[in-house]
Amino acid sequence: MSVRELVVLGTSSAVPTRRRNHNGYFLRWDRHGVVFDPGEGTQRQLRLAGLSAHDITRICVTHMHGDHALGVPGLVQRIARDQVAHPVLAAFPASGRRYWDRLRHATAFGDTDVIVEQPVSGARALLEGEDDLVVTALPLRHRIDTYGYRLAEPDGWRMLPERLAERGVTGPAVGVLQREGEVRNAAGERVLLADCAEPRPGQVFAFVMDTAPCANAVRLAEGADLLVAESTYLEAEAALAADYLHLTAGQAGRIAARAGVRTLVLTHISERYEAGDDARFVAEAAAEFGGEVVLAADLDRIPVPRRR
DSSP states (O other), rough: OOEEEEEEEEOOOSSOOOSSOEEEEEEEETEEEEESSOOTTTTHHHHHTOOOGGGGOOEOOOSSSSHTTTTHHHHHHHHHHHOSSSEEEEEEEEHHHHHHHHHTSSOOOOOOOOEEEEEESSEEEEEESSOOEEEEEEOOOOSSSEEEEEEEEOOEEEOOOHHHHHHHHHOOHHHHHHHSSSSEEEOOOEEEEOOOEEEOOOOOOEEEEESSSOHHHHHHTTSSEOOOOEOOOOGHHHHHHHTTTOBBHHHHHHHHHHHTSSSSEOOOTTTTTOOHHHHHHHHHHHHOOSSSSEEEOOEEEEEEEOOO
Protein backbone atom coordinates (compact mmCIF):
# COMPACT_ATOMS: atom_id res chain seq x y z
CA MET A 1 0.00 0.00 0.00
CA SER A 2 1.44 3.36 -1.00
CA VAL A 3 2.06 6.02 1.63
CA ARG A 4 2.10 9.77 1.06
CA GLU A 5 3.04 11.81 4.10
CA LEU A 6 5.25 14.64 5.29
CA VAL A 7 7.63 13.79 8.12
CA VAL A 8 8.72 17.03 9.80
CA LEU A 9 12.37 16.93 10.86
CA GLY A 10 12.80 20.53 11.98
CA THR A 11 10.73 23.71 12.12
CA SER A 12 12.94 26.57 13.31
CA SER A 13 14.34 29.34 11.17
CA ALA A 14 17.90 30.69 11.49
CA VAL A 15 18.46 29.59 15.09
CA PRO A 16 17.38 26.19 16.46
CA THR A 17 15.64 26.22 19.84
CA ARG A 18 15.01 23.69 22.59
CA ARG A 19 11.84 22.50 20.87
CA ARG A 20 12.53 23.32 17.22
CA ASN A 21 15.45 21.89 15.26
CA HIS A 22 16.82 23.62 12.18
CA ASN A 23 14.70 23.13 9.04
CA GLY A 24 14.27 19.68 7.58
CA TYR A 25 11.40 17.84 5.87
CA PHE A 26 11.03 14.32 4.47
CA LEU A 27 8.24 13.67 1.97
CA ARG A 28 7.35 10.03 1.55
CA TRP A 29 5.52 9.68 -1.75
CA ASP A 30 4.99 6.05 -2.71
CA ARG A 31 8.45 4.78 -3.66
CA HIS A 32 10.05 8.22 -3.43
CA GLY A 33 11.65 9.84 -0.39
CA VAL A 34 12.43 13.53 -0.77
CA VAL A 35 14.41 15.55 1.76
CA PHE A 36 13.79 19.30 1.60
CA ASP A 37 16.16 21.90 3.07
CA PRO A 38 18.28 19.76 5.38
CA GLY A 39 19.46 22.10 8.11
CA GLU A 40 21.89 21.26 10.87
CA GLY A 41 20.89 18.11 12.76
CA THR A 42 18.84 16.58 9.94
CA GLN A 43 20.76 13.29 10.05
CA ARG A 44 19.87 12.84 13.73
CA GLN A 45 16.24 13.85 13.18
CA LEU A 46 15.90 11.25 10.42
CA ARG A 47 17.03 8.62 12.87
CA LEU A 48 14.57 9.81 15.51
CA ALA A 49 11.81 9.62 12.88
CA GLY A 50 12.71 6.02 12.05
CA LEU A 51 14.07 6.89 8.61
CA SER A 52 17.34 5.81 7.03
CA ALA A 53 19.61 6.96 4.22
CA HIS A 54 18.14 4.17 2.08
CA ASP A 55 14.76 5.96 2.20
CA ILE A 56 16.16 9.04 0.41
CA THR A 57 15.77 9.27 -3.37
CA ARG A 58 15.99 13.05 -3.80
CA ILE A 59 17.30 16.13 -1.97
CA CYS A 60 15.87 19.58 -2.74
CA VAL A 61 17.64 22.66 -1.38
CA THR A 62 15.82 25.96 -1.82
CA HIS A 63 18.84 28.20 -1.14
CA MET A 64 22.23 28.25 0.52
CA HIS A 65 21.47 29.89 3.85
CA GLY A 66 22.77 27.74 6.69
CA ASP A 67 19.44 26.77 8.22
CA HIS A 68 18.48 25.22 4.88
CA ALA A 69 21.74 23.50 3.93
CA LEU A 70 24.06 22.83 6.89
CA GLY A 71 22.73 19.27 7.09
CA VAL A 72 23.96 18.42 3.58
CA PRO A 73 27.39 17.08 4.71
CA GLY A 74 25.80 14.68 7.18
CA LEU A 75 23.29 13.42 4.62
CA VAL A 76 25.92 12.89 1.95
CA GLN A 77 28.28 11.10 4.30
CA ARG A 78 25.47 8.93 5.68
CA ILE A 79 24.40 7.95 2.16
CA ALA A 80 28.02 6.97 1.49
CA ARG A 81 28.55 5.17 4.81
CA ASP A 82 25.35 3.14 4.49
CA GLN A 83 26.26 2.20 0.90
CA VAL A 84 23.04 3.41 -0.66
CA ALA A 85 23.01 1.86 -4.12
CA HIS A 86 20.22 3.76 -5.89
CA PRO A 87 20.65 7.26 -7.40
CA VAL A 88 19.91 10.19 -5.11
CA LEU A 89 19.00 13.29 -7.13
CA ALA A 90 20.16 16.56 -5.57
CA ALA A 91 18.65 19.88 -6.68
CA PHE A 92 20.01 23.27 -5.58
CA PRO A 93 20.31 26.78 -7.07
CA ALA A 94 23.04 26.81 -9.70
CA SER A 95 24.28 30.17 -8.40
CA GLY A 96 25.07 28.46 -5.09
CA ARG A 97 27.32 25.86 -6.70
CA ARG A 98 30.41 26.94 -4.72
CA TYR A 99 28.54 26.50 -1.44
CA TRP A 100 27.13 23.14 -2.52
CA ASP A 101 30.60 21.90 -3.42
CA ARG A 102 31.97 22.94 -0.04
CA LEU A 103 29.13 21.18 1.75
CA ARG A 104 29.27 18.12 -0.50
CA HIS A 105 32.97 17.65 0.29
CA ALA A 106 33.12 19.26 3.73
CA THR A 107 35.25 16.56 5.38
CA ALA A 108 37.33 13.49 4.59
CA PHE A 109 35.12 10.43 4.14
CA GLY A 110 34.61 7.47 1.86
CA ASP A 111 32.75 9.18 -0.98
CA THR A 112 29.88 7.92 -3.11
CA ASP A 113 28.95 8.39 -6.74
CA VAL A 114 25.20 7.81 -6.36
CA ILE A 115 24.41 11.49 -5.82
CA VAL A 116 23.28 13.03 -9.11
CA GLU A 117 23.51 16.80 -8.98
CA GLN A 118 20.76 18.88 -10.61
CA PRO A 119 21.60 22.61 -10.32
CA VAL A 120 18.53 24.72 -11.14
CA SER A 121 18.45 28.11 -12.81
CA GLY A 122 16.28 30.37 -14.92
CA ALA A 123 12.62 31.29 -14.72
CA ARG A 124 11.46 27.66 -14.56
CA ALA A 125 13.24 24.34 -14.19
CA LEU A 126 11.82 20.88 -14.79
CA LEU A 127 13.81 18.23 -12.94
CA GLU A 128 14.26 14.84 -14.53
CA GLY A 129 14.45 11.54 -12.74
CA GLU A 130 10.91 10.34 -11.97
CA ASP A 131 8.45 8.96 -14.48
CA ASP A 132 5.50 9.22 -12.08
CA LEU A 133 6.16 12.73 -10.75
CA VAL A 134 6.65 16.11 -12.38
CA VAL A 135 9.12 18.12 -10.28
CA THR A 136 9.20 21.85 -11.01
CA ALA A 137 11.36 24.58 -9.47
CA LEU A 138 10.45 28.28 -9.65
CA PRO A 139 12.44 31.26 -8.32
CA LEU A 140 11.15 33.01 -5.21
CA ARG A 141 11.87 36.48 -3.80
CA HIS A 142 14.58 36.35 -1.16
CA ARG A 143 17.96 37.94 -0.41
CA ILE A 144 19.84 35.30 -2.41
CA ASP A 145 18.72 33.03 -5.23
CA THR A 146 15.98 30.82 -3.86
CA TYR A 147 13.77 28.23 -5.56
CA GLY A 148 10.53 26.67 -4.41
CA TYR A 149 9.51 23.19 -5.50
CA ARG A 150 6.32 21.59 -6.77
CA LEU A 151 5.80 17.83 -7.06
CA ALA A 152 2.81 16.85 -9.19
CA GLU A 153 1.43 13.44 -9.98
CA PRO A 154 0.31 13.24 -13.62
CA ASP A 155 -3.44 13.41 -14.08
CA GLY A 156 -5.14 10.08 -14.60
CA TRP A 157 -8.53 8.40 -14.80
CA ARG A 158 -10.88 6.91 -12.23
CA MET A 159 -12.61 3.78 -13.55
CA LEU A 160 -16.40 3.66 -13.09
CA PRO A 161 -17.61 0.07 -12.52
CA GLU A 162 -21.19 0.76 -13.60
CA ARG A 163 -20.07 2.15 -16.96
CA LEU A 164 -17.63 -0.73 -17.48
CA ALA A 165 -20.54 -3.12 -16.93
CA GLU A 166 -22.78 -1.16 -19.31
CA ARG A 167 -20.13 -1.31 -22.05
CA GLY A 168 -19.34 -4.97 -21.44
CA VAL A 169 -15.72 -4.45 -20.42
CA THR A 170 -14.62 -7.04 -17.88
CA GLY A 171 -11.57 -8.93 -16.65
CA PRO A 172 -8.22 -8.30 -18.41
CA ALA A 173 -9.93 -5.96 -20.87
CA VAL A 174 -10.17 -3.35 -18.10
CA GLY A 175 -6.38 -3.27 -17.83
CA VAL A 176 -6.03 -2.96 -21.60
CA LEU A 177 -8.47 -0.05 -21.56
CA GLN A 178 -6.45 1.70 -18.84
CA ARG A 179 -3.12 1.20 -20.61
CA GLU A 180 -4.12 1.77 -24.22
CA GLY A 181 -7.12 4.10 -23.96
CA GLU A 182 -9.47 1.85 -25.92
CA VAL A 183 -10.51 -1.80 -26.18
CA ARG A 184 -12.95 -4.09 -28.00
CA ASN A 185 -15.60 -5.69 -25.81
CA ALA A 186 -16.95 -9.23 -26.23
CA ALA A 187 -19.37 -7.97 -28.88
CA GLY A 188 -16.52 -6.44 -30.89
CA GLU A 189 -17.58 -2.89 -30.11
CA ARG A 190 -14.91 -0.23 -29.68
CA VAL A 191 -14.93 1.24 -26.16
CA LEU A 192 -12.95 4.36 -25.24
CA LEU A 193 -11.46 5.10 -21.84
CA ALA A 194 -13.58 8.26 -21.55
CA ASP A 195 -16.68 6.07 -21.91
CA CYS A 196 -15.91 4.21 -18.68
CA ALA A 197 -13.88 6.61 -16.56
CA GLU A 198 -13.73 10.16 -15.33
CA PRO A 199 -10.66 12.41 -15.08
CA ARG A 200 -8.72 12.08 -11.82
CA PRO A 201 -6.47 15.06 -11.06
CA GLY A 202 -3.05 14.06 -9.83
CA GLN A 203 -2.08 14.99 -6.28
CA VAL A 204 0.24 17.95 -5.75
CA PHE A 205 2.75 18.88 -3.04
CA ALA A 206 4.31 22.36 -2.88
CA PHE A 207 7.25 23.68 -0.86
CA VAL A 208 7.57 27.46 -0.50
CA MET A 209 10.38 28.62 1.74
CA ASP A 210 12.13 31.92 2.51
CA THR A 211 10.40 34.44 0.31
CA ALA A 212 8.47 37.65 0.35
CA PRO A 213 4.99 37.40 -1.18
CA CYS A 214 5.35 36.87 -4.93
CA ALA A 215 3.48 35.44 -7.90
CA ASN A 216 5.65 32.32 -8.09
CA ALA A 217 4.73 31.33 -4.55
CA VAL A 218 1.11 31.15 -5.73
CA ARG A 219 2.07 29.35 -8.95
CA LEU A 220 3.96 26.68 -7.05
CA ALA A 221 1.01 26.14 -4.71
CA GLU A 222 -1.74 26.19 -7.37
CA GLY A 223 -4.25 23.48 -6.50
CA ALA A 224 -1.87 21.80 -4.06
CA ASP A 225 -3.21 19.11 -1.76
CA LEU A 226 -0.45 19.96 0.74
CA LEU A 227 1.51 23.22 0.88
CA VAL A 228 4.47 23.66 3.22
CA ALA A 229 5.11 27.39 3.62
CA GLU A 230 7.43 29.41 5.77
CA SER A 231 5.70 31.67 8.28
CA THR A 232 8.68 33.13 10.07
CA TYR A 233 6.77 35.97 11.72
CA LEU A 234 3.41 36.97 13.13
CA GLU A 235 1.63 40.03 11.73
CA ALA A 236 2.97 42.21 14.56
CA GLU A 237 6.42 41.76 13.00
CA ALA A 238 5.29 42.36 9.41
CA ALA A 239 7.89 45.12 9.01
CA LEU A 240 10.66 42.66 9.91
CA ALA A 241 9.23 40.16 7.45
CA ALA A 242 9.37 42.80 4.72
CA ASP A 243 12.94 43.83 5.64
CA TYR A 244 14.23 40.25 5.54
CA LEU A 245 12.01 39.06 2.67
CA HIS A 246 10.08 36.48 4.67
CA LEU A 247 6.40 35.63 5.13
CA THR A 248 4.09 36.19 8.05
CA ALA A 249 1.53 33.54 8.96
CA GLY A 250 -1.19 35.73 7.47
CA GLN A 251 0.70 36.10 4.19
CA ALA A 252 1.18 32.32 4.01
CA GLY A 253 -2.57 32.00 4.50
CA ARG A 254 -3.26 34.45 1.67
CA ILE A 255 -0.98 32.50 -0.68
CA ALA A 256 -2.81 29.27 0.21
CA ALA A 257 -6.19 30.93 -0.36
CA ARG A 258 -5.23 32.40 -3.74
CA ALA A 259 -3.78 29.07 -4.87
CA GLY A 260 -6.77 26.96 -3.81
CA VAL A 261 -4.70 24.79 -1.47
CA ARG A 262 -6.35 22.06 0.62
CA THR A 263 -3.99 21.85 3.62
CA LEU A 264 -1.46 24.50 4.68
CA VAL A 265 1.51 23.57 6.87
CA LEU A 266 3.20 26.51 8.62
CA THR A 267 6.86 26.21 9.59
CA HIS A 268 10.26 28.02 9.72
CA ILE A 269 9.31 29.80 12.95
CA SER A 270 11.54 32.54 14.34
CA GLU A 271 13.30 31.75 17.61
CA ARG A 272 11.66 34.82 19.15
CA TYR A 273 8.38 32.91 19.59
CA GLU A 274 7.51 30.58 22.45
CA ALA A 275 4.99 27.76 22.77
CA GLY A 276 2.36 30.23 23.95
CA ASP A 277 2.46 31.90 20.53
CA ASP A 278 1.61 28.74 18.54
CA ALA A 279 -2.13 29.34 18.45
CA ARG A 280 -1.58 32.83 17.05
CA PHE A 281 0.17 31.44 13.97
CA VAL A 282 -2.76 29.17 13.20
CA ALA A 283 -5.30 31.90 13.90
CA GLU A 284 -3.60 34.48 11.68
CA ALA A 285 -3.29 32.03 8.76
CA ALA A 286 -6.88 30.82 9.27
CA ALA A 287 -8.15 34.40 9.08
CA GLU A 288 -6.96 34.42 5.44
CA PHE A 289 -7.44 30.78 4.43
CA GLY A 290 -10.50 28.58 4.91
CA GLY A 291 -8.79 25.20 4.53
CA GLU A 292 -6.97 23.13 7.13
CA VAL A 293 -4.04 24.88 8.82
CA VAL A 294 -1.35 22.90 10.64
CA LEU A 295 1.48 24.46 12.63
CA ALA A 296 4.30 21.97 12.20
CA ALA A 297 6.18 20.57 15.17
CA ASP A 298 9.37 18.52 15.05
CA LEU A 299 8.76 14.84 14.22
CA ASP A 300 5.12 15.41 13.22
CA ARG A 301 3.79 13.10 10.52
CA ILE A 302 1.26 14.91 8.33
CA PRO A 303 -0.61 12.84 5.73
CA VAL A 304 -1.20 14.15 2.25
CA PRO A 305 -5.00 14.61 2.12
CA ARG A 306 -6.94 11.84 0.44
CA ARG A 307 -7.95 12.43 -3.15
CA ARG A 308 -10.83 14.77 -3.70
